[in-house]
Amino acid sequence: MNIHVPDDILLMIPGPTNVPKPVLEALGSPSFYHRGAAFKELLEFCTEGLKKVYQTANDVLILTSSGSGAVEAAIVNVLSPGDKVLAIVGGKFGERMRDIARTYGAEVEELPVPPGQAADPEVVRQLLCDHRALLFVQNETSTGVRQDADLLAAAARDIGALSVVDTVSSMGGMPIPVDEWGLDSVASGSQKAFMLPPGLAFVSMSEKAWEAAASAKMPRAYFDLVAAKKSLDKGQTPWTPNVNMIRALAVSLELILAEGLENVWRRHHALGEACRAAVDALGLQLFADPAHASDVVTAVHSPNGLDSKELVSRVRDNHKVLISGGQGELAGKIFRIGHMGCCQLDDLLRTIEATAVELNALGFACPTQDGLAAAQGTYQAAMQ
Amino acid sequence: MNIHVPDDILLMIPGPTNVPKPVLEALGSPSFYHRGAAFKELLEFCTEGLKKVYQTANDVLILTSSGSGAVEAAIVNVLSPGDKVLAIVGGKFGERMRDIARTYGAEVEELPVPPGQAADPEVVRQLLCDHRALLFVQNETSTGVRQDADLLAAAARDIGALSVVDTVSSMGGMPIPVDEWGLDSVASGSQKAFMLPPGLAFVSMSEKAWEAAASAKMPRAYFDLVAAKKSLDKGQTPWTPNVNMIRALAVSLELILAEGLENVWRRHHALGEACRAAVDALGLQLFADPAHASDVVTAVHSPNGLDSKELVSRVRDNHKVLISGGQGELAGKIFRIGHMGCCQLDDLLRTIEATAVELNALGFACPTQDGLAAAQGTYQAAMQ
Numbered sequence: 001m002n003i004h005v006p007d008d009i010l011l012m013i014p015g016p017t018n019v020p021k022p023v024l025e026a027l028g029s030p031s032f033y034h035r036g037a038a039f040k041e042l043l044e045f046c047t048e049g050l051k052k053v054y055q056t057a058n059d060v061l062i063l064t065s066s067g068s069g070a071v072e073a074a075i076v077n078v079l080s081p082g083d084k085v086l087a088i089v090g091g092k093f094g095e096r097m098r099d100i101a102r103t104y105g106a107e108v109e110e111l112p113v114p115p116g117q118a119a120d121p122e123v124v125r126q127l128l129c130d131h132r133a134l135l136f137v138q139n140e141t142s143t144g145v146r147q148d149a150d151l152l153a154a155a156a157r158d159i160g161a162l163s164v165v166d167t168v169s170s171m172g173g174m175p176i177p178v179d180e181w182g183l184d185s186v187a188s189g190s191q192k193a194f195m196l197p198p199g200l201a202f203v204s205m206s207e208k209a210w211e212a213a214a215s216a217k218m219p220r221a222y223f224d225l226v227a228a229k230k231s232l233d234k235g236q237t238p239w240t241p242n243v244n245m246i247r248a249l250a251v252s253l254e255l256i257l258a259e260g261l262e263n264v265w266r267r268h269h270a271l272g273e274a275c276r277a278a279v280d281a282l283g284l285q286l287f288a289d290p291a292h293a294s295d296v297v298t299a300v301h302s303p304n305g306l307d308s309k310e311l312v313s314r315v316r317d318n319h320k321v322l323i324s325g326g327q328g329e330l331a332g333k334i335f336r337i338g339h340m341g342c343c344q345l346d347d348l349l350r351t352i353e354a355t356a357v358e359l360n361a362l363g364f365a366c367p368t369q370d371g372l373a374a375a376q377g378t379y380q381a382a383m384q
Numbered sequence: 385m386n387i388h389v390p391d392d393i394l395l396m397i398p399g400p401t402n403v404p405k406p407v408l409e410a411l412g413s414p415s416f417y418h419r420g421a422a423f424k425e426l427l428e429f430c431t432e433g434l435k436k437v438y439q440t441a442n443d444v445l446i447l448t449s450s451g452s453g454a455v456e457a458a459i460v461n462v463l464s465p466g467d468k469v470l471a472i473v474g475g476k477f478g479e480r481m482r483d484i485a486r487t488y489g490a491e492v493e494e495l496p497v498p499p500g501q502a503a504d505p506e507v508v509r510q511l512l513c514d515h516r517a518l519l520f521v522q523n524e525t526s527t528g529v530r531q532d533a534d535l536l537a538a539a540a541r542d543i544g545a546l547s548v549v550d551t552v553s554s555m556g557g558m559p560i561p562v563d564e565w566g567l568d569s570v571a572s573g574s575q576k577a578f579m580l581p582p583g584l585a586f587v588s589m590s591e592k593a594w595e596a597a598a599s600a601k602m603p604r605a606y607f608d609l610v611a612a613k614k615s616l617d618k619g620q621t622p623w624t625p626n627v628n629m630i631r632a633l634a635v636s637l638e639l640i641l642a643e644g645l646e647n648v649w650r651r652h653h654a655l656g657e658a659c660r661a662a663v664d665a666l667g668l669q670l671f672a673d674p675a676h677a678s679d680v681v682t683a684v685h686s687p688n689g690l691d692s693k694e695l696v697s698r699v700r701d702n703h704k705v706l707i708s709g710g711q712g713e714l715a716g717k718i719f720r721i722g723h724m725g726c727c728q729l730d731d732l733l734r735t736i737e738a739t740a741v742e743l744n745a746l747g748f749a750c751p752t753q754d755g756l757a758a759a760q761g762t763y764q765a766a767m768q
Contacts, residue, residue, distance in 0.1 A: 001635055003429055005422045007414045016415040016627060027628065028412020030391045031400040031581040033706055038389045045387055064583055066448050066623035069606045100605040191624060197415040199448055199583050199626030219603065221484040222453045239450035240575060242583030242626070243400060244411065251385055322417055 009316065012351045013324040014141045014169055014297040016191040016198055017341035019248075020255060023195055027248040034243050040235030042243075042250050047232065049253030050202055052261065054186065055177040060204045061228040062249075064242045067168035067189025070201030072100050073223035074164050074185035075135070078209050080217035081105025083132040085164075088119045088152070091142035092327045093166055097135045104218040108135075115143045115330060116299070118292035121151035128155055133162040133184075139170030142327045144288040144299035144336060146170070150181040157182050162212055168192065171202070172256065173268045173296040173340045184209040190245065193268070193296060195252045195341040200245045205229075255342075268295045270382035271339040271348055274375040278352045281374035282359070282366040287334050296340040299326075301333070303364045308335040311358055319354035345379050393700065396735045397708040398525045398553055398681040400575040400582055401725035403632075404639060407579055411632040418627050424619030426627075426634050431616065433637030434586055436645065438570065439561040444588045445612040446633075448626045451552035451573025454585030456484050457607035458548050458569035459519065462593050464601035465489025467516040469548075472503045472536070475526035476711045477550055481519045488602040492519075499527045499714060500683070502676035505535035512539055517546040517568075523554030526711045528672040528683035528720060530554070534565040541566050546596055552576065555586070556640065557652040557680040557724045568593040574629065577652070577680065579636045579725040584629045589613075639726075652679045654766035655723040655732055658759040662736045665758035666743070666750040671718050680724040683710075685717070687748045692719040695742055703738035729763050 011018045019027075032038060043062070050060035063070055075097065079085065085106050087098040090113035101108050111127060113119045119136070128134065134156035138149045153163040162184040167176055171186070172193030178186050184206040191198035205213065205225060213226055227238040256264055272295030279286055279300050287299035302308040308325045309332055316322050326334040337355075339348055352375055356368035395402045403411075416422060427446070434444035447454055459481065463469065469490050471482040474497035485492050495511060497503045503520065512518065518540035522533045537547040546568040551560055555570070556577030562570050568590045575582035589597065589609060597610055611622040640648055656679030663670055663684050671683035686692040692709045693716055700706050710718040721739075723732055736759055740752035 001410070001638060003422065003425045003634060005413070005416055005426070005631060007416075009414075009416065011415065011417065013417060015624065016418065019415045024412045024414065026385070028408045029389070030393075030408065031395065031403045031575070032389055032391075032393065033395065033397060034400065034582070036706075038387065041387045042389065064448070064450050065453070065606065066625065068623040069449070072606045103605045104603045189624070191415070197626055197628040198418070198624040199629060219488045221487045222449065222456045223606070239452040240399065240573070240582040241450065242581055242629070244581040245583060245626070247389060250387060254385060322420075 008320055010321045010347060010350065012337050012339065012347065013322050014336060014338035014340065017195060017338065019197060020195055020342050022255070023248045023252045026251040027244050029244065029247060032243055034240050035236055039243060042246055043232065043235055046246060046249050046253060049257060052257065053172050054204050056179045056204050058204055058206055059229060059232060060202050061225055061232065062237065062241065062246065063201045063203065063223065064199065064239070065201045066198055067187065067201050068096065069223060070187035070189060070203045071097060071166050071168065073203050073225055074187040075100050076104050076218035076220045076223060077225045078162055078164065078185050078212040078216050079106055079133060082107060084109065084130060085133045085135055086111060086127055086131045088113060088124065088136040090117060090119065090145060091115055091140040093137045093140055093142060097137065097166055101135060116145060116287045117289050118145055118147050119152065121148050121155055124152055125155040128159045128161060131159065131161045133164050135164045137166040138176060139167060139294050139296060141169040141297055142330065144294045144297045146292050146294045149176065149183065153182045162208060170294070170296055175265050178204055190249065193340045194249065195255065196245065196248055199242055200249060266383060268340060270379045271343055272296065272298065273382045274345065274348055274379035275337055275339055277378035278371040278375040282356055282371040284366065297336055297338045299334045299336045302335055303359065306362060306364060307332040311335055311355070311362065314358040315354045318358065321351050321354045323351065323355065349375055392704055394705045394731055394734065396721050396723065396731065397706050398576070398720060398722035398724065401579060401722065403581060404579055404726050406639070407632045407636045410635040411628050413628065413631060416627055418624050419620055423627060426630055427616070427619055430630060430633050430637060433641060436641065437556050438588050440563045440588050442588055442590055443613060443616060444586050445609055445616065446621065446625065446630065447585045447587065447607065448583065448623070449585045450582055451571065451585050452480060453607060454571035454573060454587045455481060455550050455552065457587050457609055458571040459485050460488050460602035460604045460607060461609045462546055462548065462569050462596040462600050463490055463517060466491060468493065468514060469517045469519055470495060470511055470515045472497060472508065472520040474501060474503065474529060475499055475521070475524040477521045477524055477526060481521060481550055485519060500529060500671045501673050502529050502531050503536065505532050505539055508536055509539040512543045512545060515543065515545045517548050519548045521550040522560060523551060523678050523680060525553040525681055526714065528678045528681045530676050530678045533560065533567065537566045546592060554678070554680055559649050562588055574633065577724045578633065579639065580629065580632055583626055584633060650767060652724060654763045655727060656680065656682065657766045658729065658732055658763035659721055659723055661762035662755040662759040666740055666755040668750065681720055681722045683718045683720045686719055687743065690746060690748060691716040695719055695739070695746065698742040699738045702742065705735050705738045707735065707739065733759055
C-alpha cells in the first residue's frame with residue numbers, strides 16, 4: 001500500500017492503545033462464519049470474560065461499533081422520549097451523553113462540573129428528584145477525572161432512578177464492580193484497557209435496566225439490546241458481528257485473566273500514581289483534582305505560554321511516542337498521557353523522558369531525572 | 385487460545401467471505417491514532433475508492449458497524465416519523481428494512497413479493513403516490529434475487545420520492561451505478577464483495593438525500609451522517625473508528641482497483657452464470673427467477689425430502705467448504721452458494737463437486753462431472 005502508517009509509534013494516548021502481538025495475530029486470522037459452533041463458543045467465552053471484568057452476574061452484550069455506540073445503546077434501551085434525566089457534564093464525553101439523550105427526546109437537566117473536577121455526590125443527591133435516570137461518565141477521558149460512581153449510583157437508586165454510565169475508557173483498567181455499586185446500564189469499548197483496536201463495544205444491563213427496556217420507547221434497531229440478548233441466548237448476535245475482532249477479544253480476555261484482574265488493576269493504579277508523581281517531580285501541574293485523578297489517563301496543564309500541540313508533535317516526531325493534546329476548549333491548554341491496556345512501567349518511563357526532554361528543548365526547564373526517579377519509585381511502592 | 389476456530393474452511397456463504405492475505409496482514413498490523421495524518425490519508429483514499437465502486441460523485445461515509453447499521457443510517461437520515469414509505473419485502477433483508485423504518489415511526493406500506501421473485505417496477509410505480517421514500521434491497525441475500533434497481537429508483541424519482549437502497553451483499557460484486565440510476569441513500573457492508581471481515585459499513589447520500597437529511601426528524605446520533613460528513617471534511621470520523629479495518633479496507637480497495645472494477649464485475653457475473661449452469665446440469669432447481677438471479681449468491685431448492693441443513697453439514701465436515709442453508713421460512717428448504725469477493729472459478733468448482741458428491745451420498749443422484757463441466761464452460765464463455 002502506498003499510504004504509510006507508522007507501526008513503531010508507542011501509543012500513550014487514551015485510546016486507541018497498543019495491541020499485544022497475540023491479539024493482533026488473532027485479529028489477522030481468516031474470517032469465519034458468525035452462526036457456527038466456533039463463533040458460539042467464542043461469544044460465550046467472551047461474554048463470561050466480560051462479566052468477570054464488569055464484576056456482574058448479568059449478561060454483557062457485545063456490539064460491533066465504537067464505544068459511543070454502546071453509550072447510545074445504554075441510553076436508548078432504558079429511556080423514553082420525555083423522560084427527565086440528570087446528566088453530569090464535566091468534559092467532552094459528558095457532553096456526548098447529554099447530546100445523545102437530547103437527540104432521542106429526553107428532557108435533559110445538566111449538572112455542569114468544572115473540567116478537572118468530579119461531581120459532588122451530595123449535590124447530585126439534592127438535585128435528583130423525579131428524574132428517571134442519572135447519566136454520567138465514570139472516567140472522563142478528556143480531563144482525566146474519575147467520578148465517585150458508587151456514590152452517584154446510590155444517589156440515583158435512592159430516588160428510584162437508573163444509573164446510565166459511560167466507562168468506555170476505564171472498564172478493565174480499574175475495578176468497577178457493576179453489581180456491587182448498582183450501575184444499571186454500563187457502556188465500554190474495545191480500544192482502551194481491553195487492548196484491542198476500536199470496533200467492538202460492550203454494555204451490561206442490570207435487572208432494573210432490563211425492566212426499563214421492556215417499556216422504554218426510544219427507538220432502536222441496530223442498538224436494540226433486547227434483540228442482542230435474545231440472540232446471545234442462541235450463541236449469536238442479531239447482526240453480522242466483527243468476528244475477527246471477537247476472536248481477538250477472546251485472546252485479550254485470556255491475557256487479562258491470566259495476569260489476574262486484581263493484578264491488572266494494581267498495575268494501572270501504580271502507573272497512574274507513577275505518572276502523577278513524575279508530573280509533580282517535573283514541576284508540572286496536574287489538571288485533575290488529585291482526589292479524583294484517573295488511573296488510566298493523566299491530564300497535565302501545559303506550562304504557561306506553551307501550546308500543547310507543539311509538545312505533542314515534538315514528542316511524536318523525535319521520540320516515536322504519541323501523547324494527546326486537549327479537546328475542545330482545552331485544546332492547546334493541556335496534554336494527556338494514557339496509561340492503559342498493556343502499558344508497562346517502561347512505556348511510561350519512555351514517555352516521561354520524551355516529554356521532559358522536549359519541554360527542556362522548548363525552554364521549559366524541568367528535571368528529567370527527577371521525573372523518572374519519581375515514577376520508578378512510586379510504581380514500585382504501589383506494586384508492593 | 386483454547387477455542388478452536390477452523391481456519392481452513394472455504395467460505396462459500398453470502399458473507400462473511402474469504403479475506404485475501406494482504407488484507408489480513410493489514411488488519412493484524414499495529415493499531416494507530418484516528419486523528420493523525422496517516423489516518424486522514426487512509427480515510428481519504430478509502431472514500432475515493434468507495435466512490436469509484438459506488439460510481440458516485442457524492443461522498444461515501446464509512447461507519448464502524450455491521451451492514452445493518454448502514455441500512456439504519458440510510459433510513460433514519462432521510463426520513464421523519466410519520467413519513468409514508470413503501471417497502472418492498474421479498475425476503476429477510478426486506479423485512480429488516482421495513483422493521484427499521486417502522487421502529488423509527490415511519491408509516492410503512494409493504495409490498496410483499498414472493499420469495500425468489502423480483503418486484504415488478506410497473507406495480508411499484510402504480511402503488512407509489514404520496515410516499516416520501518421507496519425502500520428496497522437491491523440484492524436479497526436470503527433468496528438470491530436481484531431487483532431492477534434502476535427502474536425502481538426511476539419510479540420513486542418520478543413522484544419525488546427518495547430511493548433508500550440496501551446493497552449490502554451486492555455493492556462491489558455487480559455494477560450499481562448509484563448516480564446514473566439515481567439511488568438516494570445506499571448502504572453496503574465490508575464482509576461481502578469488499579473482501580473484509582464484517583465491521584465496517586458504507587453509505588452514499590445523493591444531493592437529494594442530503595437535502596432530506598437537513599429536515600429529517602428521525603433521531604440519530606451514532607449513525608448521524610451529517611456529523612460523519614462534517615468530520616470527513618477534516619479527514620476524521622465523529623467517533624473512534626475501527627482504524628485497523630480501515631487500513632485493511634485500503635488494501636482491499638487497492639486489490640479491487642488493480643484488478644479493475646469492470647473485471648471484478650465480469651468475474652462475479654461469470655461465477656453467477658457458472659453456478660447457475662452447474663445447478664441446472666446437476667438436475668437441481670434454481671430458487672430465484674432466472675431473469676433476476678443474483679451474480680453474488682445462488683439459491684437452490686433442496687431436492688424433495690432433503691433438509692438442506694444436512695447437506696450443509698456434510699459439505700462442511702467432509703470437504704471443508706461452507707455453504708448456507710435457508711433463513712426463516714426457507715430454513716431447510718433451500719441452500720445457498722455465495723460467490724463474491726475474492727472468489728475464483730476453482731473455489732466454485734470445489735464447491736460444486738463437494739455439493740454434488742454429498743447429494744449423491746445422500747441418495748439424490750446428480751451427475752457431478754456434468755455440473756463441473758457446465759460451470760467451467762459457462763465461466764470461460766462469460767469471461768470472453
